[in-house]
Each structure stands twice: as C-alpha cells, then as structure tokens.
Amino acid sequence: MAEAFDSGLEDFSARQAYNRRASRFIVLVFFLFFLLIGAAVDFLYFDFSTPGGPGLPIATPIALATAAAIALMAFYSGSELILSSLGAERLDLTLPEQRELQNIVNEMALASGLPMPKTYVVYDPSPNAFATGRDEHHAALCVTSGLLVLLDREETQGVVAHELAHIRGRDTRLMLIVSVLLGGVVLLSDWAQRSFYSSRTRDRVAGRGALLAIPLLLLIIVSPIFSRLLAMAVSRQREYLADATGAEYTRNPLGLAHALEKIRDAAMPLTRAGRGTAHLFLVSPLSRRIDEKEGAFADLLSTHPPLARRIMLLYRMAGLQKKTGS
Amino acid sequence: MGWVVLAVLAAAVLWVVVSYNALVTLRNAIQNAWKQIDVQLKRRHDLIPNLVETVRGYMKYEQQTLEKVMEARSRAVTSTSVKDSAAAENALTQSLGRIFALMENYPDLKADDNVLRLQEELTTTENQITFARQYYNDLVMRYNTKQEVFPGNLVASFFDFKPGEFFAVAETDKGVPRVDLSLPA
Numbered sequence: 001m002a003e004a005f006d007s008g009l010e011d012f013s014a015r016q017a018y019n020r021r022a023s024r025f026i027v028l029v030f031f032l033f034f035l036l037i038g039a040a041v042d043f044l045y046f047d048f049s050t051p052g053g054p055g056l057p058i059a060t061p062i063a064l065a066t067a068a069a070i071a072l073m074a075f076y077s078g079s080e081l082i083l084s085s086l087g088a089e090r091l092d093l094t095l096p097e098q099r100e101l102q103n104i105v106n107e108m109a110l111a112s113g114l115p116m117p118k119t120y121v122v123y124d125p126s127p128n129a130f131a132t133g134r135d136e137h138h139a140a141l142c143v144t145s146g147l148l149v150l151l152d153r154e155e156t157q158g159v160v161a162h163e164l165a166h167i168r169g170r171d172t173r174l175m176l177i178v179s180v181l182l183g184g185v186v187l188l189s190d191w192a193q194r195s196f197y198s199s200r201t202r203d204r205v206a207g208r209g210a211l212l213a214i215p216l217l218l219l220i221i222v223s224p225i226f227s228r229l230l231a232m233a234v235s236r237q238r239e240y241l242a243d244a245t246g247a248e249y250t251r252n253p254l255g256l257a258h259a260l261e262k263i264r265d266a267a268m269p270l271t272r273a274g275r276g277t278a279h280l281f282l283v284s285p286l287s288r289r290i291d292e293k294e295g296a297f298a299d300l301l302s303t304h305p306p307l308a309r310r311i312m313l314l315y316r317m318a319g320l321q322k323k324t325g326s
Numbered sequence: 327m328g329w330v331v332l333a334v335l336a337a338a339v340l341w342v343v344v345s346y347n348a349l350v351t352l353r354n355a356i357q358n359a360w361k362q363i364d365v366q367l368k369r370r371h372d373l374i375p376n377l378v379e380t381v382r383g384y385m386k387y388e389q390q391t392l393e394k395v396m397e398a399r400s401r402a403v404t405s406t407s408v409k410d411s412a413a414a415e416n417a418l419t420q421s422l423g424r425i426f427a428l429m430e431n432y433p434d435l436k437a438d439d440n441v442l443r444l445q446e447e448l449t450t451t452e453n454q455i456t457f458a459r460q461y462y463n464d465l466v467m468r469y470n471t472k473q474e475v476f477p478g479n480l481v482a483s484f485f486d487f488k489p490g491e492f493f494a495v496a497e498t499d500k501g502v503p504r505v506d507l508s509l510p511a
Contacts, residue, residue, distance in 0.1 A: 096442065099443075111461055249457075
C-alpha cells in the first residue's frame with residue numbers, strides 16, 4: 001500500500017473511472033435481476049407463454065419501472081435516505097466538540113481541495129463515521145457523538161481525511177448505489193418469496209413442473225447473498241486506499257492509526273446500522289468478530305479489512321515518511 | 327487515403343485542445359488555492375486582537391509576549407511584497423505558538439470558555455493555512471509536471487505557460503519544534 005501513498009494526486013481520475021465502471025456494472029446487474037424476476041412472474045403466474053394467458057407481459061414492465069424508480073431514487077435522494085435511517089442530525093455549533101468537528105472538516109476540505117461537505121452527527125456511543133453522496137458537491141459526512149468523545153483533534157482529523165478520501169475517489173457514489181439497490185433487491189426477493197408461497201399460485205406452479213420453479217427459487221435464495229457479496233467486494237480494497245489518501249491529506253498517518261486503535265479497543269455495535277449500510281462505515285458497525293480475523297474466508301465475508309492490518313500499514317507509512325524526509 | 331490523414335489531424339487537434347484546457351483549468355485552480363490562503367491569513371489577523379484582549383487580564387506577566395504578537399500582526403497586515411509578507415506571517419506563527427505554550431501555565435485561562443473557543447478558532451485557522459498551502463503546492467507540482475513531461479511540454483511551450491511557484495517554508499521556520507498543547511502544564 002506504500003505505492004498508493006506515494007503515487008500522488010494523479011490517481012484520482014483513474015479511481016473515479018474505475019468506480020464509474022463498477023457503478024454502471026452494478027446498475028446493469030440490478031436491472032437484469034429485475035428483468036429476470038419480472039419475466040419469471042410473467043411466465044409462472046400469469047401464464048404468459050400459454051395461448052390462454054394475456055397477450056402482453058405485465059410483470060416485466062412493472063418490474064423494470066420499479067427498478068428505474070429505485071435506481072433514480074438511489075442516485076438523487078439516497079444519501080438523505082441513508083442519513084435519516086441512521087438518525088443523523090445537523091451539527092449543533094453551540095457545542096464545543098461539534099464546532100471543533102466543523103473546523104476539522106473545513107481544514108480537510110482545504111487539504112483535499114474539495115468543497116465543504118454537509119456534516120452530520122449521530123447521537124450514539126459507538127465510535128464510527130461514514131461519508132455518502134452522489135458527487136463532491138452533494139456529499140455528506142457523518143460521525144457518531146461517541147467518536148467525538150473518544151478521539152482527540154489529531155485523530156478526528158485522520159478519520160475525517162479518510163472519509164473525504166472516499167468522497168474524492170467517488171467511492172461514496174458507488175456505495176450509495178450499492179446500499180439503496182441492495183435494499184431494493186432484498187425487498188423484492190421478500191415479495192417474490194411471499195407470492196411464491198401464497199396458496200393461490202402454488203397449485204399452478206406445481207402444475208408447471210419443477211424446471212421453471214427451480215430457477216426462481218434459486219433466485220430468491222441467492223439474491224440476498226449475491227448482493228451482499230457484491231457490497232463486500234467493492235468495499236474492502238477501498239478502505240486501504242482511503243487510509244492512504246487520507247494520510248496524504250493530513251501528512252500524518254499516525255493520527256488515523258491511533259484513532260483506529262482507540263476505536264478497536266472501544267468498539268461496540270452501532271444500533272441503527274443494518275446489513276444494508278454496514279459497508280459505508282469507517283470500521284464495521286456490526287459484530288467485530290470477523291473483522292479481527294484474516295484469511296480467505298474472513299476476506300470473503302467481512303465488509304471491512306482487518307483493523308490490525310490497516311493500523312500496521314498506517315504505521316509503515318509513517319516510517320516511510322520519516323525515511324524519505326517528506 | 328485522404329480520410330486517414332484527416333482523422334490523424336483531427337485527433338491531433340483534439341489532443342491539443344484537451345491538453346490546453348487541462349493546463350488552463352489547473353492554472354485557475356492554483357490561483358483559487360492562492361486566494362484560499364489569503365482568506366485564512368485575513369481570518370487569523372482578525373482573530374488575534376480578540377485573543378490578546380481576552381487573555382491580557384489573565385497573563386499579567388506576559389505583557390511583553392502579547393505586545394510582540396500584536397507587533398508581528400501589524401507587520402503582517404501592512405507588508406506588501408510577497409516575500410515580506412511570508413516572513414511576517416512566519417514570525418506571527420511563531421509568536422502565536424509561544425502564547426499557546428504559555429497559556430498552559432494559567433489554569434484559569436483553560437477554564438474560560440471564551441478563551442477555549444478563541445484558541446480552537448486560531449488552531450483551526452493555523453491548520454487551514456497549512457493545509458491550504460499544502461494543497462496549493464500539490465497543485466503547482468501537478469501543473470509543473472504537466473508542462474514538463476513529453477508530449478505535454480510541446481503544448482505548454484507553444485502557448486507559453488509558465489511553471490508555477492511553490493510556496494516555500496522559510497528556512498528559519500524549519501527548525502522550530504511543533505507546539506504540543508497536550509504537554510502537562
């Protein structure tokens with residue numbers, strides 16, 4: 001990861017391009033998924049393929065329209081949705097801690113050359129932070145009150161720099177699309193499951209034979225796992241990158257390293273964060289058992305890289321910095 | 327055969343336009359970053375008299391230090407040339423650091439909400455100056471690199487782009503240890 005720290009500002013356009021491709025891919029998969037489900041419903045329940053059924057597909061256009069509506073909502077008001085679902089509030093500048101946070105965000109906005117993001121706080125003792133928003137002009141940064149209590153100025157600065165690095169690399173847009181579309185997929189598979197088990201349609205499905213029912217069942221079962229893995233795949237490498245970029249803004253990798261150490265020792269689950277939003281956060285807001293392990297299986301299931309490794313890499317960056325004298 | 331030549335020509339023109347625009351965009355970003363530094367310096371100049379007035383009552387034995395800060399401030403405000411102002415601002419940074427260090431000796435001061443607020447305001451302004459300069463230098467580095475590497479240098483020299491100037495930290499400033507406010511009083 002030392003390379004990422006050295007490689008300078010020119011990388012942002014490459015990362016943004018990569019994220020754009022990933023976003024497009026996810027949206028495409030999302031639409032295909034809705035198309036499949038719509039088509040499955042048409043063929044299985046509405047007897048679209050038989051001469052006695054309706055002449056036009058019904059469920060397919062409805063499913064596609066739903067997909068389009070969800071995708072548009074994800075893009076334009078997804079960040080408000082996420083913020084309100086977590087109970088985020090605007091900063092109260094009469095409190096010294098929050099005024100300090102506002103100042104730190106201002107400092108890091110200057111260091112990164114980004115416009116000042118809207119800053120929010122979640123009143124929760126669990127120390128954590130996240131950033132969201134479709135681009136740098138509509139970005140929001142959110143920290144918990146527990147983080148402000150736990151960390152000193154330098155450490156908070158490291159955390160804020162990490163979050164701004166996510167905004168700068170357009171990670172937040174991808175993550176936004178992932179979390180809202182993920183929520184949509186989970187919702188839809190629940191709905192498909194209910195209609196699958198409802199008595200009205202069961203006899204008809206049974207009559208159609210197992211050949212068509214099995215793919216649909218698989219879809220229902222696999223969809224949450226599939227979307228979950230998707231969210232994880234796009235999340236872990238990004239954390240290392242954001243750590244490195246954040247250190248580039250503060251020129252002080254130890255700030256974030258100390259912050260992560262403190263957070264690790266004080267970690268407790270964030271009550272309002274669900275599976276749909278876990279990947280947004282600085283450190284995993286869910287149970288931290290997996291985060292502490294390394295290895296192929298843990299890598300596959302965790303939304304975040306192991307904290308110990310992130311801290312080690314930050315310390316190494318600090319060492320490199322001393323040697324090169326920058 | 328003709329359309330191949332035409333396509334190559336069109337690509338070349340397009341490339342010149344793109345690189346020219348990239349250079350102009352960067353140049354404007356650098357100017358904007360420079361203005362950001364000025365904004366922060368102005369803010370610091372406005373904050374310092376407030377701080378000095380607020381702490382004067384507490385710091386009976388440090389009147390000289392306070393006077394020095396005010397002097398450094400007025401020199402920084404009145405200096406016109408870039409070089410003078412850089413030197414004056416650096417002197418101001420140092421004298422401010424001294425006040426912050428001395429404030430640790432006055433427990434009453436640290437209990438005063440007003441002082442704490444001013445101290446936080448000044449700390450963030452100092453940091454903002456540092457980070458604005460850092461960003462400015464990062465931009466200048468990108469701008470200069472773009473002008474020097476081949477084939478960008480052809481466009482840069484043809485349109486007469488000048489390399490940007492780095493914001494250098496004064497030699498005397500480098501040896502000054504950072505003021506650590508967390509030290510025990």
